[in-house]
Amino acid sequence: MPxxxxxxxxxxxxxxxxxxxxxxxxxxxxxxxxxxAELDQIVELASADADFRRALIENLETxxxxxxxxxxxxxxxxxxxRLAL
Amino acid sequence: MxxxxxxxxxxxxxxxxxxxxxTLLVERxxxxxxxxxxxxxxxxxxxxxxxxxxxxxxxxxxxxxxxxDEAFRPWLAQMTRRxxxxxxxxxxxxxxxxxxxxxxxxxxxxxxDEALTVREALGRLxxxxxxxxxxxxxxxxxxxxxxxxxQLPAGTIASRISRCLGRLREELEGRKAxxxxx
Numbered sequence: 421m422p423x424x425x426x427x428x429x430x431x432x433x434x435x436x437x438x439x440x441x442x443x444x445x446x447x448x449x450x451x452x453x454x455x456x457a458e459l460d461q462i463v464e465l466a467s468a469d470a471d472f473r474r475a476l477i478e479n480l481e482t483x484x485x486x487x488x489x490x491x492x493x494x495x496x497x498x499x500x501x502r503l504a505l
Numbered sequence: 506m507x508x509x510x511x512x513x514x515x516x517x518x519x520x521x522x523x524x525x526x527x528t529l530l531v532e533r534x535x536x537x538x539x540x541x542x543x544x545x546x547x548x549x550x551x552x553x554x555x556x557x558x559x560x561x562x563x564x565x566x567x568x569x570x571x572x573x574d575e576a577f578r579p580w581l582a583q584m585t586r587r588x589x590x591x592x593x594x595x596x597x598x599x600x601x602x603x604x605x606x607x608x609x610x611x612x613x614x615x616x617x618d619e620a621l622t623v624r625e626a627l628g629r630l631x632x633x634x635x636x637x638x639x640x641x642x643x644x645x646x647x648x649x650x651x652x653x654x655x656q657l658p659a660g661t662i663a664s665r666i667s668r669c670l671g672r673l674r675e676e677l678e679g680r681k682a683x684x685x686x687x
Contacts, residue, residue, distance in 0.1 A: 425678060426623075426674050426677050426678065428667070428670045428671070428674065431623060431670055431673055431674055431677070432642055432670065434616075434619055434620040434623040435620070435623060435624070435627070435638060435639075435642035435643060436642050436643065436645075437540065437544070437616060437617060437620035438536040438537060438540050438617065438620045438621065438624055438643065439536060439539075439540070439643060439644075439645075440535070440536050440539075440643060440644070441535040441536050441538070441539035441557065442539075442554075445535070445539070445554055445557050445558065446531060446532065446535045448558060449531045449535065449557065449558060449561040449562075450527065450528040450531045450532070452527065452531075452561060452562060452565045453522075453524045453527055453565070454524070456565070494558060
């Protein structure tokens with residue numbers, strides 16, 4: 421198996437090649453398990469509670485906030501897809 | 506379960522519902538996925554963010570379909586590349602990479618892959634070396650900032666960086682590094 425040799429300049433250049441991703445993006449991706457669980461909970465609530473479902477259909481963002489959920493763009497898009505709105 | 510865990514161990518823990526394992530996977534690959542989108546495919550920030558979030562969301566949803574847990578890295582890279590191509594197509598109707606463009610992208614992706622290998626080797630160094638190299642090369646911090654953060658005389662930073670780079674080269678080239686902590 422050939423051994424790759426690295427000059428210090430090459431190592432330095434490769435270290436610079438991967439700058440950190442924006443912290444907010446990383447945090448959002450890390451929160452995916454919790455976000456998914458919350459979305460599941462909202463969909464379940466919408467199935468069980470006709471008033472909540474109606475409110476979601478009327479104004480998704482407002483209904484989410486009123487119920488104490490976060491209503492960021494990605495959550496809203498995913499919920500629209502799941503609830504077929 | 507920690508930063509030293511293999512991808513396979515983290516993937517298995519994620520499947521078992523361990524949120525910490527997922528966070529570690531995201532932290533391990535966030536700069537790689539980001540670089541594929543921004544440097545490999547030159548996506549602008551809003552599109553790059555969508556690709557970044559979608560790549561991790563798909564990975565999370567489809568962990569169950571990953572055949573080899575240790576193959577998480579190429580699997581995630583492939584999903585990210587596909588999402589980038591889709592994003593380019595949406596931006597530029599009928600987008601098809603021409604030969605030169607495809608060649609440039611492939612070379613850049615190879616470089617990023619190699620960069621990730623270097624980063625993994627960095628993870629095997631002492632925490633002192635990891636921190637100083639990360640601050641200087643990845644975060645582009647000055648000697649002064651590093652000195653203040655690590656409470657080191659600014660005059661010793663350059664020699665420490667050089668020493669740690671040497672250790673990193675040894676790690677990369679598979680040699681046994683002589684670890685002489687200073």
